[in-house]
Amino acid sequence: MVHIAVDIGASSGRLVVGEIKDGKMKIEEIHRFANGFTETEGILYWDIEHLLTEIVKGLATAKLLGYETCTVGIDTWAVDYVFIDKKGNRLQEVVSYRDKRTDKTIEKVTPTISKKLIYEKTGIQFLPFNTIYQLFEEDSELIKKTDKIMMVPDYLGYRLTGIAVTEVTNASTMQLLNVDKRHFDDDLLDIISVKKEQFADFAEPGQELGSLKKEWFPSYDLPDCKLITVASHDTASAVAGTPGIGEDWAYLSSGTWSLLGVELDKPVITQLSLKDNYTNEWGVFQTYRFLKNIMGMWIIQEVRRNLPEDYNYPKFVEEAKKVEHFQQFINFNDDRFLNPPNMVTEIQAYCKETSQPIPETAGEFAACIYDNMAIIYAIALSDLEEITGKKIDCLHIVGGGAHNELLNQLTANISGKTAYAGPTEATAIGNLLLQMIAANEVANLDEGRQLVHKSFDIKQYMPEFIDRNQLISRFREMIGKQFSL
CATH class of the missing domain: 3.30.420.40 (ATPase, nucleotide binding domain)
Known part of the structure; x- marks a missing residue:
């Protein structure tokens, strides 16, 4: 079929x-x-x-x-x-x-x-x-x-x-x-x-x-x-198509938005989950997607649109590797970055307001974006463990953002978690899996995820040494005492 x-x-x-x-x-x-x-x-x-x-x-x-x-x-x-x-x-x-x-x-x-x-x-x-x-x-x-x-x-x-x-x-x-x-x-x-x-x-x-x-x-x-x-919901399909096996994994559906969370059998509704603004979206087969909505590739998409010279996304990564990293600390989940008239000038204005170095080149913008996204991912993973009491050993990165090897490695480094990138087409794959289950070609979701695991290339990123605690502390300090993602 x-x-x-x-x-x-x-x-x-x-x-x-x-x-x-x-x-x-x-x-x-x-x-x-x-x-x-x-x-x-x-x-x-x-x-x-x-x-x-x-x-x-x-x-x-x-x-x-x-x-x-x-x-x-x-x-x-x-x-x-x-x-x-x-x-x-x-x-x-x-x-x-x-x-x-x-x-x-x-x-x-x-x-x-x-x-x-x-x-x-x-x-x-x-x-x-x-x-x-x-x-x-x-x-x-x-x-x-x-x-x-x-x-x-x-x-x-x-x-x-x-x-x-x-x-x-x-x-x-x-x-x-x-x-x-x-x-x-x-x-x-x-x-x-x-x-x-x-x-x-x-x-x-x-x-x-x-x-x-x-x-x-x-x-x-x-x-x-x-x-x-x-x-x-495309995120629900992406999670269904994530090749996680066992119970110690989290997912990051990386596209225009970044959706980072875990799959649970029951919702988590506590003072802490409310304070940290985590959501319990309904998943497939009576599961819950306990996750954080994080601003994703929308930021770099808008920077690309607003820069005078056109850069494709591999070129942004190449340019980001040439500059010094962790020069700016920005919470891209701030509402001001949701849909500003010009993302380039919005980021520059934020840096000027907070007395941080102002990015000018494509590489500086890309490094600024990828650095802060990785820090935000790491903080969200730590929060997930605290709120759910669930030990997370690995992060499955799926969606278009899984192509970004620099961001994947930064995420592994700062979170201290092993990251697995792929498949990039997880949303379409999860959509197809549900059709295959409905057609009795696949028995259940576990069997489907095993099918995904052996059908597509998945790249592993091991954490490299980095003073992750210092970076996270510096990020929190720059964002302010009332820090919240």
Whole structure:
């Protein structure tokens, strides 16, 4: 059986074909397309119709390549949503989580219900763009006209099959689900004037969604497709595709965002996890992704966009190796780096404000970014061990960031953990694994991870000697006494 992962991130999407041959998973990208938000009248929007069209084009490509039948699973980023009316029509453009409309919304909500109580109910970390805060800022009259609120991947599946669901791994990021009841929390829905009935029924990863309505796309010659509801939050798929074996490992899904955490059988909701802003997102097969959201490759992506001369990412690494490291200490999780007009000048302004050397060259910017990301990863790993009581011996780095050998080695050095990098396509692989499990080609997640381990190249990084404690202390000192990631 052939399976196709539709994997869409903030900057691009692709369709990846996967199947098991000779006891290994083989994958091939067959279609790639650009993604991004655009600004209209001061609001940042995704082009959801573009994404749908590109999915269909990719499926037509699959048919041209000779794939007559297949299963399909869709994963995207989290928190963003679509409003549809009773006729199934979309009511507005899809606002991007990077829009500034929710910058101060947490402060508007918490006088009504405390952060402590929200966290006890949901176990989800506080981020200004969580769905609860986006919906709080929505037009109340528009919400009244809405029949169903769908997360982005659920909407795309709906447009292909006509069947609406609320997939749980993505839904958990809304900060609206009660972790004990495993359903929407009535108190939180009341705050945003939304009803439970405005969401479709829950679907678990691995559940069949429905068949592709080929007749809805008469301009394309499409294969016979059965859609599977996979872990539609891309991080959930990436964790599913992480080749961790045993219980002493953590994961780092390294892409536009860095998601660093451990997989648990039950949530951890304590004063310390609240203080350190760790989240309990729902994972596959009733697991929890206890993790920290850390600003990721977005920083270097934006620096690349803002520098006058174009550098590819291997060139950034090459240039970073030429300069002196650990000259600046910056908490890139600060909200000021979420979506500044110019990342280059924002970093320079931060360094000037804190009386640190100001980076000027591409190598200095890259070293500054990679150094601080590695320090933040190391601190987050230490916090994970303290909060969970779980000893972590190794870190599995997956996603596009696993290509960055310099950052991987820095992370191993400063954390003191052995790092394993790969596979870089963990999100698509996890998406495919869920389809393979649904098709009874793979027995369970453990067997699937063993399959991943033997199917893809994984590079090991052993910690090298470095005064990691001094670096971390210096970082904390520069960030301030009220340090928090």
